[in-house]
Each structure stands twice: as structure tokens, then as C-alpha cells.
Amino acid sequence: MADLVNVGTRRPSWRAALDIAASLAMIGAAGLVAWPMLRGSTAKRTPPEVRIPAEPLSLEGAPVLGSAKAPVVIVEFSDFECPFCGRFVSETLPSLKEKYIDTGLVMLAFRHFPLPGHAQAIPAANAAQCAARQGKFWPMHDRLFTAPRDLAVPKLREKAAAVGVEMSTFEECQAEPTNEQVRTDFETAKALGLPSTPTFFLGTRTSNNGIKVERILSGAKPPAEFQRVLRDLTGR
Numbered sequence: 001m002a003d004l005v006n007v008g009t010r011r012p013s014w015r016a017a018l019d020i021a022a023s024l025a026m027i028g029a030a031g032l033v034a035w036p037m038l039r040g041s042t043a044k045r046t047p048p049e050v051r052i053p054a055e056p057l058s059l060e061g062a063p064v065l066g067s068a069k070a071p072v073v074i075v076e077f078s079d080f081e082c083p084f085c086g087r088f089v090s091e092t093l094p095s096l097k098e099k100y101i102d103t104g105l106v107m108l109a110f111r112h113f114p115l116p117g118h119a120q121a122i123p124a125a126n127a128a129q130c131a132a133r134q135g136k137f138w139p140m141h142d143r144l145f146t147a148p149r150d151l152a153v154p155k156l157r158e159k160a161a162a163v164g165v166e167m168s169t170f171e172e173c174q175a176e177p178t179n180e181q182v183r184t185d186f187e188t189a190k191a192l193g194l195p196s197t198p199t200f201f202l203g204t205r206t207s208n209n210g211i212k213v214e215r216i217l218s219g220a221k222p223p224a225e226f227q228r229v230l231r232d233l234t235g236r
Helices: 002-042 083-101 121-132 137-146 153-162 167-174 180-191 223-234
Strands: 072-078 106-112 199-205 210-218
Touching: 072 083, 072 210, 072 223, 083 106, 083 137, 083 223, 106 121, 106 180, 121 137, 121 153, 121 167, 121 180, 137 153, 153 167, 199 223, 210 223
Parallel strands: 072 106
Antiparallel strands: 072 199, 199 210
């Protein structure tokens, strides 16, 4: 009788152990299935590659720096609130101006791409275009990039006054809805599939005020990387 009692009391424990083992196996199998999905959802994604457009990019309406006869053109899509755009202006553009732009080899054209996450980017872009109406785009461009986090509307007025615009005309312009050129540039950037700023399209000028794009650079690249591409395009 004792043996029967002992056997009877051990049987549920074996059954429980088997149930636990089966449950662990199921959990492990589920984990193997779920892990790749979880890993895929949290892994750092590579931003989409921007493709070279098949058709030339128009330069119509873009503020330009350098000679209109320069054989090579850089089209920059930029955002005044973007710190990487500011880094390009402070660290890379001076050397490009000295070696390529001021010597007539390269022309820089500016396009607006105010990113949705930057609350002051559109007002700053509008302010730059209002200054452009008075021939002051590039001085305003430089002022805006000296402090890309300091772009509240009162500061925009201060910066405009500092570069010598006529203030009543500037303020009338600022009161308008989003500037048509800013809107057009933004739509162009989206159509090109740009994920971020700054993005640069480099190529040769076409006969109809455009650029045949041959290379694309993204981000605040150092001067040496621009120079390497421009040597290929200009032969210098």
C-alpha cells in the first residue's frame, strides 16, 4: 500500500514537469520567431539613397553665389535651423569660395528645404527670401547661420536690420504666407527624395539654366571631400 501511495503522489509532479518543459519549449520557439522581428524594428535603419535625377535640375529662382558663367554648379538644399547646414557654412564653404567660387570655376545655388521638425525653419527661409527681394540674400544667409537656434521672429527682424534691408518693406513681405520660392524648393526636395539637410547636387551647367547632376553629397562633409569631387568636375 505504501508503494502505491508513493507512486500516486509522484505522478502529478512528473506531469507538471512535463507541462513546464513543454511550455518552456514553446516560449523558446516563439522567441526565435519574434527576435528577428524585434531586432528589425529597433535596428538602426540606413536612410534611403538619393538617386541622381535623370533630367537636369533647374536653377530658376535660386539665389546664386559666384559667376553665372561658371561651368560647374553646386545646388545646395539647406535649412537655416539645421546645425549641420551651419557647419557647412562655417567650416567648408570658406575654402570652397576661395578655391572654386571666387575664381569663377564653380557657382553655388541655394534651395530651401525647411524640415518639418524645425519650428523656425520656415520663418527663417521666408526672411531670407524677403531679404533677397532687396538684394540681400547672402548677407542674410550668413546672419541666419551664425546662430541657427536663435531664429524667433524678433531676432529675424534684428538680423534683417543688421544687413541693411529697408524694414517696412521687409515686414510687409514677412506678413505674407509662405514664400512661393520656399514652397517650390520644398516640393522639389521632396520630389527628389531628400531625407535630410544639407544635400548637395554637383554637376555641369546646361544651356537652359540648369545643372546636369553627376554627383551627390549628403551631410556636413569636410572640404577635402568636396574638393575631391570638384577636381574631377573642373579638372583643377
